[in-house]
Amino acid sequence: MSWLVPSLPTWARATPASSSSIVTSSVPQISNENGDQDQEEDIDAPPPFPLLESHQRSSAPAAPSFSLAPPSPPKSKSVDEDDEPPSDLNIAIVDAPLGNMQPPPSTTKKPNFGIQKGGEDTSLSINVNGNKLEETKKEPAKKKRAKVALTPGHSALDWARLTSSGEDLRGVQGFQRVTLAELKEHNTPDDAWSAFNGMVYNITPYLPFHPGGEDELMRVAGRDGTKLFMLTHSWVNLDFMMKECLVGVLVRG
Numbered sequence: 001m002s003w004l005v006p007s008l009p010t011w012a013r014a015t016p017a018s019s020s021s022i023v024t025s026s027v028p029q030i031s032n033e034n035g036d037q038d039q040e041e042d043i044d045a046p047p048p049f050p051l052l053e054s055h056q057r058s059s060a061p062a063a064p065s066f067s068l069a070p071p072s073p074p075k076s077k078s079v080d081e082d083d084e085p086p087s088d089l090n091i092a093i094v095d096a097p098l099g100n101m102q103p104p105p106s107t108t109k110k111p112n113f114g115i116q117k118g119g120e121d122t123s124l125s126i127n128v129n130g131n132k133l134e135e136t137k138k139e140p141a142k143k144k145r146a147k148v149a150l151t152p153g154h155s156a157l158d159w160a161r162l163t164s165s166g167e168d169l170r171g172v173q174g175f176q177r178v179t180l181a182e183l184k185e186h187n188t189p190d191d192a193w194s195a196f197n198g199m200v201y202n203i204t205p206y207l208p209f210h211p212g213g214e215d216e217l218m219r220v221a222g223r224d225g226t227k228l229f230m231l232t233h234s235w236v237n238l239d240f241m242m243k244e245c246l247v248g249v250l251v252r253g
């Protein structure tokens, strides 16, 4: 069914300007170039995970569409027709509403107007009635995951080995009652504590193992990290992963 797409006259095709306007949707910007500024505004602003610019989030305006009439059935050639210049356009562009127009004659195979086979991010799709051809722009999936490359020997499995090795990962004797003021003092990579769900953990040993990176984890050093943790990955079983790093309980005072 190549008679439909490639032979559209230039005036009937969307111009590059108009097609780009399709995708220039106003996706709300959650973060700006300068991450520090965001941090100042909200220290619990989660990292860009999940994707900010997913296709679902974009609220692109409806793409301009134009209608195509069904191809005219093959006619028996007359002498006059032989003299006509060959038309490379076997379709009729219809301005008027389709109204009661019949659907196109059935084809043995359903036409597939998707001209995208990887690479290109534009595709054509046909609506249910088969009367309207719409150009849609698919935004390429932008992956903005903040997973970092961990140094060798710091995989999840390595962390599991370390926590079951019996090595002291708490750095304190006994179960502590930790005040907010005390928690605040432990805010350096060598001595970092953080509170999650009312429990205080020594996060220093976990820093090089954290899939999100040391910097992200250090954002909650010396303070309550529950909100940021839950916003980022509530599915992570912190209690289990960090049980050997448990320092004590967070208390008021």
Ligand code: HEM
Pocket: 046, 047, 049, 145, 146, 147, 148, 203, 206, 210, 211, 212, 213, 216, 217, 219, 220, 225, 228, 229, 232, 233, 236, 238, 241, 242
């Ligand atoms: C002790 C507390 C934490 C533990 C045990 C922990 C653990 C983990 C684990 C297991 C993953 C991998 C998750 C997955 O692949 O599905 C992960 C990823 C990540 N974590 Fe944490 N995390 C902690 C705290 C934080 C905090 C406070 C932040 C702050 C922003 C953070 C940011 C991230 C990020 C950005 C990723 C990468 C997500 C991705 O793209 O896959 N984590 N963390």
